[in-house]
Amino acid sequence: MSRSTAVERAGRRAPTIIDVARRAGVSKSVVSRVMRSEASVSSVSRAAVTAAAEELGYRANAVARSLVQRRTYNVGVMVSDLHNIFFAEVLDGLYAAAADRGYRTLITTGNRDPLAEASALEQLLELRADGVVLAGSRMPDEAIAAAARVIPIAAVGSDLRLSGVDVVVDDDHKGAVLAVEHLIGLGHRDVALIDGGKGAGAAERRAGYRSAMAAAGLGAHVRVEPGDFTESGGYEGARRLLNGLRRPTAIFASNDQSAVGALNAVIEAGLNVPEDVSLMGYDNTALAALRHISLTTIHQPRNQIGEMAMRAVVRRIEKPGLAARRHVLAPKLVVRSTTAPPRPIG
Amino acid sequence: MSRSTAVERAGRRAPTIIDVARRAGVSKSVVSRVMRSEASVSSVSRAAVTAAAEELGYRANAVARSLVQRRTYNVGVMVSDLHNIFFAEVLDGLYAAAADRGYRTLITTGNRDPLAEASALEQLLELRADGVVLAGSRMPDEAIAAAARVIPIAAVGSDLRLSGVDVVVDDDHKGAVLAVEHLIGLGHRDVALIDGGKGAGAAERRAGYRSAMAAAGLGAHVRVEPGDFTESGGYEGARRLLNGLRRPTAIFASNDQSAVGALNAVIEAGLNVPEDVSLMGYDNTALAALRHISLTTIHQPRNQIGEMAMRAVVRRIEKPGLAARRHVLAPKLVVRSTTAPPRPIG
DNA sequence: AAGTTGGTTGGGAACGTTCCCACGGGAACG
DNA sequence: CGTTCCCGTGGGAACGTTCCCAACCAACTT
Numbered sequence: 001m002s003r004s005t006a007v008e009r010a011g012r013r014a015p016t017i018i019d020v021a022r023r024a025g026v027s028k029s030v031v032s033r034v035m036r037s038e039a040s041v042s043s044v045s046r047a048a049v050t051a052a053a054e055e056l057g058y059r060a061n062a063v064a065r066s067l068v069q070r071r072t073y074n075v076g077v078m079v080s081d082l083h084n085i086f087f088a089e090v091l092d093g094l095y096a097a098a099a100d101r102g103y104r105t106l107i108t109t110g111n112r113d114p115l116a117e118a119s120a121l122e123q124l125l126e127l128r129a130d131g132v133v134l135a136g137s138r139m140p141d142e143a144i145a146a147a148a149r150v151i152p153i154a155a156v157g158s159d160l161r162l163s164g165v166d167v168v169v170d171d172d173h174k175g176a177v178l179a180v181e182h183l184i185g186l187g188h189r190d191v192a193l194i195d196g197g198k199g200a201g202a203a204e205r206r207a208g209y210r211s212a213m214a215a216a217g218l219g220a221h222v223r224v225e226p227g228d229f230t231e232s233g234g235y236e237g238a239r240r241l242l243n244g245l246r247r248p249t250a251i252f253a254s255n256d257q258s259a260v261g262a263l264n265a266v267i268e269a270g271l272n273v274p275e276d277v278s279l280m281g282y283d284n285t286a287l288a289a290l291r292h293i294s295l296t297t298i299h300q301p302r303n304q305i306g307e308m309a310m311r312a313v314v315r316r317i318e319k320p321g322l323a324a325r326r327h328v329l330a331p332k333l334v335v336r337s338t339t340a341p342p343r344p345i346g
Numbered sequence: 347m348s349r350s351t352a353v354e355r356a357g358r359r360a361p362t363i364i365d366v367a368r369r370a371g372v373s374k375s376v377v378s379r380v381m382r383s384e385a386s387v388s389s390v391s392r393a394a395v396t397a398a399a400e401e402l403g404y405r406a407n408a409v410a411r412s413l414v415q416r417r418t419y420n421v422g423v424m425v426s427d428l429h430n431i432f433f434a435e436v437l438d439g440l441y442a443a444a445a446d447r448g449y450r451t452l453i454t455t456g457n458r459d460p461l462a463e464a465s466a467l468e469q470l471l472e473l474r475a476d477g478v479v480l481a482g483s484r485m486p487d488e489a490i491a492a493a494a495r496v497i498p499i500a501a502v503g504s505d506l507r508l509s510g511v512d513v514v515v516d517d518d519h520k521g522a523v524l525a526v527e528h529l530i531g532l533g534h535r536d537v538a539l540i541d542g543g544k545g546a547g548a549a550e551r552r553a554g555y556r557s558a559m560a561a562a563g564l565g566a567h568v569r570v571e572p573g574d575f576t577e578s579g580g581y582e583g584a585r586r587l588l589n590g591l592r593r594p595t596a597i598f599a600s601n602d603q604s605a606v607g608a609l610n611a612v613i614e615a616g617l618n619v620p621e622d623v624s625l626m627g628y629d630n631t632a633l634a635a636l637r638h639i640s641l642t643t644i645h646q647p648r649n650q651i652g653e654m655a656m657r658a659v660v661r662r663i664e665k666p667g668l669a670a671r672r673h674v675l676a677p678k679l680v681v682r683s684t685t686a687p688p689r690p691i692g
Numbered sequence: 693a694a695g696t697t698g699g700t701t702g703g704g705a706a707c708g709t710t711c712c713c714a715c716g717g718g719a720a721c722g
Numbered sequence: 723c724g725t726t727c728c729c730g731t732g733g734g735a736a737c738g739t740t741c742c743c744a745a746c747c748a749a750c751t752t
Contacts, residue, residue, distance in 0.1 A: 013416075014496070016738055027702045032740065040700060057496075062472040063418065064738035066409045068707045070359075083434040083632075091428055092457065104469055107453035111438065123450055126408040150360070150403070231636060264638040286429075290577060292610040293638065362708055373732045378710065386730060410708035414737045 015056040024052035035060055066128065075313055076124030077107045078117060080136035080157075085285055086302065087135050090156060093306025094133060101314045103130070114138050121147055131313035134158070136200060148324075152316035154309040158200045166312035166324040170300040172201040175331035176208025179252050179280050179298055182333055184216050187341045188250040188278060192223040194237040194262060196254035199229040205254050205282060223248065227258050234258025238265035242277075249277060249342040256281035256288045259295055263338070274340035284334050294337040301329050361402040370398035381406055412474065421659055422470030423453045424463060426482035426503075431631055432648065433481050436502060439652025440479060447660045449476070460484050467493055477659035480504070482546060498662035500655040500670075504546045512658035512670040516646040518547040521677035522554025525598050525626050525644055528679055530562050533687045534596040534624060538569040540583040540608060542600035545575040551600050551628060569594065573604050580604025584611035588623075595623060595688040602627035602634045605641055609684070620686035630680050640683040647675050 017035070021028045026045050033041050034049040041049075052058075066072040075098055079087050091107070098105045108124060110117025117139050124132055125147065136157035137144065145162050147153060154166035161167070183191050193209045196202025206224060213222050225241055227233040234253050241248055242265065251266075253259035259281030266277050273279050281288055284299035308327050316322050363381070367374045372391050379387050380395040387395075398404075412418040421444055425433050437453070444451045454470060456463025463485050470478055471493065482503035483490065491508055493499060500512035507513070529537050539555045542548025552570060559568050571587055573579040580599050587594055588611065597612075599605035605627030612623050619625050627634055630645035654673050662668050 018738080028739085029702055029741090030700085033701095036740085040698095042700060045700080059468075060472055061474060061738055063409055063412045063474050064707090065740070066707095067407075067413055067709085067738080068740045070707065072409065082428070082437055083431060085429060085431060088429040091455070095455065095457070105454070107455075108451070109437070109441070109453075111441070122405075125405055128407060128409050235637060260636055260638055264636075267638070287633075290606055290610075291581060292606055292613070364708080374709085375711090375732055376730085379731095382710085388730060391730080407708055410737090411710070412737095413708080413739085414710045416737070 014061075015058045016061070017058075019056055020049060020052045020058050023056060024048040071130050072128050073102060074104050074106050074127065074129045075310065075317075076121075076127070076129035076132045077105055078120050078124065078132065078134050078137060079107060079109045080117060080134075080138055081112045082109050084136065085287075086283060086300075087157070089302035090135055090306040090309075093303040093308075094310045095306075096303075097307040097310035098314070101310075103310075103314060105310075110137075110139075112138065114140070118143055125151065131317045133309050133313055152313050152320070152324075154312045154324075156305050156309045159204070161326075164324050166309065166316070166327065168305050168309045168312065168327045168329070170201070170305065170331050171328050172204035172331070173208040173211075175282060175298040175300070176205040176252075177212040178331065178333045179282065180209055180212035180216075182296070182335070183250045183252065183278060183280065183339065184212070184218070186250075186278065186339060189218055189342075190221050190223075190246065190248040191218070191250045191252060192225060192241050192248035194225050194227040194234055194241075194251060194253040194258055196258070197226065197228040197233075199254070202229070202254055209252060227254060229255050229258055231257050231261035234261025235265045236261075238262035239269075242266065242269045242271070247277075250279070250339070251277060252280045252282075254282055256283045256285045256295060256297055259297070259338075260287060260293060263293065263295070273338050275343065278339040278342070280339060288334075288336070296336045296339040297334050299332040299334045301331070304329060360407075361404045362407070363404075365402055366395060366398045366404050369402060370394040417476050418474050419448060420450050420452050420473065420475045421656065421663075422467075422473070422475035422478045423451055424466050424470065424478065424480050424483060425453060425455045426463060426480075426484055427458045428455050430482070431633075432629060432646075433503070435648035436481055436652040436655075439649040439654075440656045441652075442649075443653040443656035444660070447656075449656075449660060451656075456483070456485075458484065460486070464489055471497065477663045479655050479659055494670075498659050498666070498670075500658045502651050502655045505550070507672075510670050512655065512662070512673065514651050514655045514658065514673045514675070516547070516651065516677050517674050518550035518677070519554040519557075521628060521644040521646070522551040522598075523558040524677065524679045525628065526555055526558035526562075528642070528681070529596045529598065529624060529626065529685065530558070530564070532596075532624065532685060535564055536567050536569075536592065536594040537564070537596045537598060538571060538587050538594035540571050540573040540580055540587075540597060540599040540604055542604070543572065543574045543579075545600070548575070548600055555598060573600060575601050575604055577603050577607035580607030581611045582607075584608035585615075588612065588615045588617070593623075596625070596685070597623060598626045598628075600628055602629045602631045602641060602643055605643070605684075606633060606639060609639065609641070619684050621689065624685040624688070626685060634680075634682070642682045642685040643680050645678045645680045647677070650675060 017028050017031045021031045030045050031049050034046050095105050108120040110120045117137055131152040134155040141162055148164040156168045159169050195206055213219055225237040227237045251262055253262050263279055266273050271277055281295045281297040284297045288295035288297045363374050363377045367377045376391050377395050380392050441451050454466040456466045463483055477498040480501040494510040502514045505515050541552055571583040573583045597608055599608050609625055612619050617623055627641045627643040630643045634641035634643045
């Protein structure tokens, strides 16, 4: 087999720093200095190099640079599920924060498959990313911990408790408390929860629901209906709740997706939202904001979550000694049209 | 300044092929051969190398490999907007096709900003991606053409006509015809369009609407209401249509997002869908599938679009001489609950 | 006048691989 | 028994940069 690659056979190779140097009549060192906009280059040389580079269509080779610098200025982001719009805004925050600090963001995904996630992470390590952000990972803790020994890692959207990994989470417990307090404040007593099962943050939300109910003296009214963060899970859960003996006057679904399913079940049962049943979601996704749905929900500062995660990783890239931390952000209540006081008794 | 990088100061450097060779008692060549699973290595050496690599936690350095091979086996994907769930499924297709062919997928985004898109593309070129897929790009044609001279490029989700760039599109004209024929087949005559403005595919959908109406002898009933592919655009458009003199019995919105806005306007006007007004969208996004919305729409084979695009790029990476092509895929009608025959007159 | 300084330049080593070539030794062959 | 062949191996060059060091020249200082 010939030494030349497919790409090269195409035509001429991409110009290198040497080609530019030759054309500009200077040494490769000068070209390198101009490209990195270092100060100590005469304006004559600088102009010659700039012109030559322009004429040749020269583009710096990040691969070679990374090799010699032993760092890439890339931060890898492993997104468990690109279908989940939640992560889109997190990515916005990640991007902005990375760009601010002179880093690029490289996205890979595991398509919700732990095995694929592990291989995506492995890929990032082979590419020698300087740091990694895991968004909603479902990998086993030990796999993450092993990687964290090699490279700074931050995790968002999954509440793992690993030393050596920065974790950025919304305070789901507090968010759930906010939701339940809102409903109780409207006068509801029979507030049921549609659970999120093993989903990210579901346990905290459940605990928040329980403690807010207890704090209001409504411990006896606690009712947790199984669910799984999906629309159909919400639908089924709401149906069971509505067919039950004591129909709740308010339903708190663990996320917006399942709240939309629940909304449908309520309407199918011939009931009105919010007159007959109040309904809440969690996450404040684009779904909740749709006029046609207009769901009262809890907002997570997604953008800020991404920003914090990137900041945490970069901080530890640049000062490798530092310890990883846990960053907790405050959620916010967003009132829309699906919650109202319960019908007066009688 | 010291030569050592931040990463290195942390602790020991990542092990190299040389470290493995020393520990296994062989030369670096043998290690390299084992890592690339080449045949001509004795089983003894192979075992020694494997063990040594394992013990040291050796991981191949893709940066160094890319440098010497003059190719990275990375295909860059520039997604104009990660918030658009449409692209998530395209990405699935891209990923699967890339993995099949031994390539990795690197995602970047331009956040709908042409300038940011251009710099994202530039970044991919500096990283020496072997090829690029543009998903929904809004960059000027000339910028794309310039890049296409350097590297194989495929575009999806935007219907540019550039030689040197593979283009994969859904046949939007045909999709619109499908939609209108469905409505006409149900008995509708007053079918209005909520337009997509300058959005990707909007012009073709408009043309398809017009020609299907004309073909059915309903040219006089053509009514194109401005819109912009957003929910609020759909809402406003539908309001204007419903307040007009001759209220349409069916509304074809240029995408699902605007159809949901229109749905809301119809309901607000005290009308029922589909009894009073039939409603169609386009794209078959997750939104349309929600029980609560259950929108009749046109399905684009998103997964397949991604697959085709990746296949096209890889084909030209491996045979640089080949010409770029245009690939057109067929859309499909998906009937749900928002379309029905019009009310009988009288 | 000689030394010092500072700005500018060029060359060589290094980064961690892959690829090519050469070499040695045993098996197969004549 | 000598030649040829093949398998396994090792070493050096190359990939395109950055970084360090040395060298040069002009201007300034003492």
